[in-house]
Amino acid sequence: MEESPFGCHSFASSTVRIMRFLSQTASKQREDSFIAKEDSRPDDIVIPVMGPTGSGKSTFIANVLGEDAQDKPQTSVSLDSCTQVVQHYIVDSATSDNVSNLSGRRIILVDTPGFDDTGVSDFDILRRVSAWLENSYREGTRVGAVIYIYPVYPGRYSHNDRSNLKIFSKLCGKNALTRVTLATSRWDEHGDQDLLERREADLQSHWRYMLECGASTGRLGRFNDPDHRYSAATLLKEVVSKAISREQSEGELAGVILDLQQQVVLQQRELNQTGAARELKKKLDSLVKEYESMGDNPVVRAKARDVVRQLDNLKISVVGRLKLFLLGN
Ligand SMILES: Nc1nc2c(ncn2[C@@H]2O[C@H](COP(=O)(O)OP(=O)(O)O)[C@@H](O)[C@H]2O)c(=O)[nH]1
C-alpha cells in the first residue's frame, strides 16, 4: 500500500492522524482567535466572562444567545469542563429578541476556560486568556466590562478559590475593578433563600477588597424565572448599562485597559512577569506544599509533577526580576 503524507499505512490510522492533525490545527487557530479589526465596531461592548470551571460561564452566554442561536458555547454535564479555548460570541442587541434595549449596540461575550480544569493546566489557561486579551488589544478592541461567575450554592470557600480570585483581580488591576461584576450562579438550586443570602453575604466578605474598589455584584439562575430576577438577560442588561454610564461619565467609547494588557502589550513583559502570573506562582507554590504534606502516592506524585512543570513555565528570569523590581508589581 502507498504511504500517505502522514506516514501511515492503513486507511483507518491515516484517517485518525488526519483528524488529529486537523483538530490540533483548529484548536491552535481557536486558541489564538481574537476580534480582528475588520470584524469589530468602535462601539462594541466586549465582556470577558471568567470564573471557576463549572460555575456557569458557558451557560450564562448560551442563555443570553437563546435556544435558536446557531453558534453557542457547549456547557458541561460533569465536573470536566467543555470550554478549553477562549472564544467570543456576538450578541446584536438591535436584532436579538433576548436582549433588547441595549442601545442597539453589539455585545461581545468572551467565554473563557476556568482554573482548576481537569484537562488543562492553570498556566495554559492563563496563557490562553492572556493571548486573547493581548491580540484583541493590538487589534484595537477595548474591554467594556468583566463578569466573574461563582456558584452561590453552599460549600467551603477554599484556599484555591481565594487564589483564583486573586489571579483574576491582578489580571484586571485596581483601576478596572469598577468595570467588574462578581455574579453568583445557581440561585435556582436551593429552596432556602435565606441560606443562599447568608452564603452570598459570606462570599461578599471574601470579595470585600474588590467590592470596596468599585466592583458590583449580580445573581444568576439556570432558568429564566417568571420575573426574570436571575436571568442571564437581566444580568447582562445591568452590566451593560453600568458600562454605558461609565463611558458617558468618562466621555468616550473606549473601555478599560486591564493590567494584564498594560503589562504584556505596553510594558512588553513576558507573561511570567505579570502580576497575574506571580499570583499563579503563589498558588502553585502552596499546592506543592500541600502535596508534600499528603505523603507519597502515585496520584499525588502525578499532580505534583504537573504543578512543578507549571512552575518551570513561570520561572522569572534574572532580567525579569530586575524589571519587576524597577517597575513595581
Ligand atoms: N441549577 C443550575 N445549574 C447551572 C447553573 N449554571 C450552570 N449550571 C450547570 O452547571 C454545569 C456547568 O455549567 P457550565 O456553563 O458548563 O460551566 P462553565 O465551566 O463555567 O462554563 C452545567 O451542567 C450547567 O447546566 C445555574 O445557575 N443553575
Ligand SMILES: [Mg+2]
Ligand atoms: Mg464553559
